[in-house]
Amino acid sequence: MPQSTALDPTGRASALAALAGTATGDAVLDVLVVGGGIVGTGAALDAVTRGLSVGLLEQRDLASGTSSRSSKLVHGGLRYLEMFDFALVREALQERGLLLTRLAPHLVRPVAFLYPLHRTIERPYVGAGLALYDALAMAGKYDMGVPKHRHLFRRQIARIAPDLRTDAMTGAIRYYDCQVDDARLVVNLARTAAGYGAQVATRTRVTGFLREGERVVGVRATDLETGAELEVRARVVVNAAGVWTDEVQHLLGGELALDVEASKGIHLVVPRDRIRSEYGLVARTEKSVLFVIPWGRHWIIGTTDTAWDLDLAHPAASRTDIDYLLEHVNKLLTVPLDHDDVEGVYAGLRPLLAGKPGRGVGSAGEGEARSSTTKVSREHTVASPVPGLVLIAGGKLTTYRIMARDAIDLAVRDRHDVAPSHTERVPLLGAVGFEVRTNQRVALSRRSGLDVAHIDHLLGRYGGMIDELLDLVEQRPELGEPLPGAEDYLCAEVVYAVSHEGARHLDDVLARRTRISIETFDRGTVAVFAAADLMAGELGWDRARRDDEVDHYLRRVEAERQSQQKLTDQEADEARVSAPDIV
Structure with a gap:
């Protein structure tokens, strides 16, 4: 380059x-x-x-x-197998393997799902589909690193997913796709x-x-x-x-x-300890597909599929949307989730022809x-x-x-x-050197003074570019501290978002360069102050500009919270657009 x-x-x-x-x-x-x-x-x-x-x-x-509000999955599209569109599935699976092994191995990783079976007749049918799914993946050149499907029975499920209801199940099939931080x-x-x-x-x-x-x-x-x-x-x-x-x-x-028509899909984020399971879940609903996706110390639950003709920049999730997801995921769980379990909510629009x-x-x-x-x-x-x-x-x-x-x-x-x-x-930035740096994770921890967990976190977000973050910490040791209010992230990541990743505003950092806005119960309203101070130093904000940015972010969060209490899309949209963009 x-x-x-x-x-x-x-x-x-x-x-x-x-x-x-x-x-x-x-x-x-x-x-x-x-x-x-x-x-x-x-x-x-x-x-x-x-x-x-x-x-x-x-x-x-x-x-x-x-592109920041998807289910964060890299997948072949199981539904197209039912349509006999094998070429499309194979193409998508080849792209999945290419991203995983060559283009972005630091960002893309395998993720396991359980596909619950409720009737005996489902096992051969679903099993045959997943066998074909694996075969189409193997037919590509880049299928390394994604395990094949496996049949499981109720006793095994009770052990690996104790919070999953098994009373109405005959078993499940475990299969793998991949996930990525889309932004x-x-x-x-x-x-x-x-x-x-x-x-x-x-x-x-x-x-x-x-x-x-x-x-x-x-x-x-x-x-x-x-x-x-x-x-x-x-x-x-x-x-x-x-x-x-x-x-x-x-x-x-x-x-x-x-x-092009817009279709709204919403997702909920809940803490990982609210659902005891080693694997994610996937199930059909009458309107869409329900995913429960592992996401670090969280689960992402989605998604809906409803027409949207209101504000395109800030689609709003209504209480009706949230209730719909909670109702359907609770059908699978022994201990139901409620609104108090929800850390974050985000809504995105699919561009459909x-x-x-x-x-x-x-x-x-x-x-x-x-x-x-x-x-x-x-x-x-x-x-x-x-x-x-x-x-x-x-x-x-x-x-x-x-x-x-x-x-x-x-x-x-x-x-x-x-x-x-x-x-x-053409590997993406961070792919080159990722494997080498991963093998040196303990040495990097000793050299930088960061614990191995933080090194792993940085490797999974920056790959071979981790040295740029560690150089920042070496030059400014205070940047090696966790960000107050969002301790999963380091202060260096806020500075790097501005100096290397094009972040211009607090929204850019808290909602996209990091996922603080959906990974904390306070939606980033605690971390916003420290983040604003760090960004102000990089972008030359004076006190008034810094305060404007904080005020905008707090208004944004409050508008989103208000929209998520409304029953209709129209009411939710009106609440959300009450907090306009800062630019």
């Missing part, structure tokens, strides 16, 4: 200056990506590693939408892309498109932190805005090439709709409704790399000087 991977405040300013410089026509980008989620950052990495000049604009923070995956993608030369600018909103005749030649944008307007010119603009896809398309006017791609976006001079060049898969669609614009929507976290590849393939389809995608051979 010829350039720095640090997404620091100076780097953001430099990126904005470089992007604004494209307006003169002397430095037009090959590809400009709109959207800083998993697909957008994946597309930026795919394009820049092909030798293209690349920019990325995100209106809020990296992964601030869907950290996005940040590492963005930093890796920056290391190859991509210009990454957050808190920058696209407000319109630049056109030359029928062709899109760039965008108009606003730096939300200064109010400065800029124009960014590019040969192709790739819209990877997720649930904001329709809004971006409306900037062109006319028909929508892709009709409402129908087939339309004929075009915008209006032709003679009033005729233009044709659309489109690539459709079961999970995602890529379209080029007008010259110079590519749209990508749908899909899931596991196959982000395939989506990114398809989008860039379409963006450069008329160019013969661009190499094919090769991101399957």
